[in-house]
Amino acid sequence: MSDRDQSDGLDHLFAETVRETMDSSVYGAWRDIRDPEAVPLSFGFPYPDSFPNEELVSAAESLFDAEGDRALQYGGGEYADALPEVIADRARDRGIDCGTEEIHVTNGATNAIDTVCQTVLDPGDTVFVEAPTFMGALRLFRNYGVDIEGVDMDEAGLDIEALAADLAAREMAGEPLPKLLYTIPNFHNPTGVTLSAERRERLLELAVRYDFLVLEDDPYGQLRYNCAEPPPLRSLDETGRAIRVNTFSKTIAPGVRTGWIIAEPSFVEQFDRINAGGEPSFTRGLIARYAEDGRLDRAIEELTAGYRERRDRMMESLDERMPPETTWSEPDGGFFLWVEFPEGVDAEEMLPDAIDEGVAYLPGSFFYHEDGGTRNARLSFSHASPDSIDEGIAALATAVRAEAPTVEADD
Numbered sequence: 116m117s118d119r120d121q122s123d124g125l126d127h128l129f130a131e132t133v134r135e136t137m138d139s140s141v142y143g144a145w146r147d148i149r150d151p152e153a154v155p156l157s158f159g160f161p162y163p164d165s166f167p168n169e170e171l172v173s174a175a176e177s178l179f180d181a182e183g184d185r186a187l188q189y190g191g192g193e194y195a196d197a198l199p200e201v202i203a204d205r206a207r208d209r210g211i212d213c214g215t216e217e218i219h220v221t222n223g224a225t226n227a228i229d230t231v232c233q234t235v236l237d238p239g240d241t242v243f244v245e246a247p248t249f250m251g252a253l254r255l256f257r258n259y260g261v262d263i264e265g266v267d268m269d270e271a272g273l274d275i276e277a278l279a280a281d282l283a284a285r286e287m288a289g290e291p292l293p294k295l296l297y298t299i300p301n302f303h304n305p306t307g308v309t310l311s312a313e314r315r316e317r318l319l320e321l322a323v324r325y326d327f328l329v330l331e332d333d334p335y336g337q338l339r340y341n342c343a344e345p346p347p348l349r350s351l352d353e354t355g356r357a358i359r360v361n362t363f364s365k366t367i368a369p370g371v372r373t374g375w376i377i378a379e380p381s382f383v384e385q386f387d388r389i390n391a392g393g394e395p396s397f398t399r400g401l402i403a404r405y406a407e408d409g410r411l412d413r414a415i416e417e418l419t420a421g422y423r424e425r426r427d428r429m430m431e432s433l434d435e436r437m438p439p440e441t442t443w444s445e446p447d448g449g450f451f452l453w454v455e456f457p458e459g460v461d462a463e464e465m466l467p468d469a470i471d472e473g474v475a476y477l478p479g480s481f482f483y484h485e486d487g488g489t490r491n492a493r494l495s496f497s498h499a500s501p502d503s504i505d506e507g508i509a510a511l512a513t514a515v516r517a518e519a520p521t522v523e524a525d526d
């Protein structure tokens with residue numbers, strides 16, 4: 116007979132980290148923030164017409180023509196094998212001098228972050244994140260029983276001086292230093308801001324000085340609308356501390372569930388070992404075949420035009436319609452902008468009214484590990500059509516005016 120306390124049914128059989136996090140909302144809880152009548156400025160999803168359905172069908176046909184059954188066998192055929200080289204080639208175009216021994220292919224960026232966590236985190240370690248940050252990453256870190264600490268951000272990204280001061284204070288007080296710092300340097304989710312080049316250099320210096328890894332997550336970096344690309348952290352890194360994660364979710368489609376990690380070969384060996392046997396090799400072959408004829412590059416150009424139009428429409432509409440006390444970030448790329456509502460507005464409390472008015476957004480508080488973001492919201496311009504975006508912002512402006520009635524109408 117087991118002497119385990121069974122009064123909780125079967126819950127005691129869950130791992131401790133699961134028991135500790137099981138009451139928190141599931142990944143999809145925010146996806147319920149929708150209403151068929153409300154414009155979905157909540158979803159960070161690509162717009163439906165962005166998907167290259169026909170191109171993928173034709174790539175699949177030519178993959179079968181080239182490889183026959185091997186395309187579907189364990190391990191896949193030559194095209195699946197070629198994907199790391201396709202990725203390395205594209206990374207070199209962005210200034211990252213890497214070979215295939217530095218590439219580990221994953222099932223999307225989420226799986227990539229999880230793989231890094233499995234490889235480097237022990238329960239009780241400290242992980243630094245931007246505050247706010249991508250809630251999917253917060254969810255992953257929570258699974259590992261680590262202490263999560265937020266570092267403030269401003270319009271140039273992670274506040275490096277605040278980070279430096281925090282690290283120095285921890286060292287002085289003998290408090291734990293981070294093992295990992297997670298950053299989204301380009302067109303950050305949820306704020307839309309980009310980490311300046313100087314701060315990237317400084318971040319890597321701090322990583323060396325205080326002995327931590329920098330996890331660079333860059334799903335939006337190629338969707339840039341009016342700015343030059345600051346160097347990727349991995350391209351500046353001479354010590355192997357920057358681990359870079361990326362995905363085809365935003366440049367092909369989330370459903371292909373394929374991403375990658377670029378890291379030192381000694382890390383990649385461990386990633387390969389941890390994930391061995393989980394590769395969807397058919398999808399990998401399909402992507403390599405699709406990317407071969409320049410189709411991916413052409414698609415990125417079209418996507419950039421489609422998202423730029425949506426971003427511009429949202430900014431114009433905000434300018435035109437929002438009460439004067441409302442401010443927002445001005446992203447140069449990506450999917451999101453970050454709004455700060457007037458004093459007295461609680462974005463979470465306002466949401467049901469906003470949905471009644473005809474718009475859904477994600478309250479800022481969703482993106483903080485601890486308190487924060489009460490007056491903020493993430494607005495996504497990636498999914499709705501330009502006209503719907505305009506309608507959504509009109510509905511949001513009405514909701515804000517009703518919530519903060521002291522705000523003077525600006526028209």
Ligand SMILES: Cc1ncc(COP(=O)(O)O)c(C=O)c1O
Binds near residue numbers: 226
């Ligand atoms: C910053 C960030 N990282 C990772 C992801 C997830 O990427 P994937 O779909 O490849 O798992 C997202 C998607 O929303 C994201 O915004």
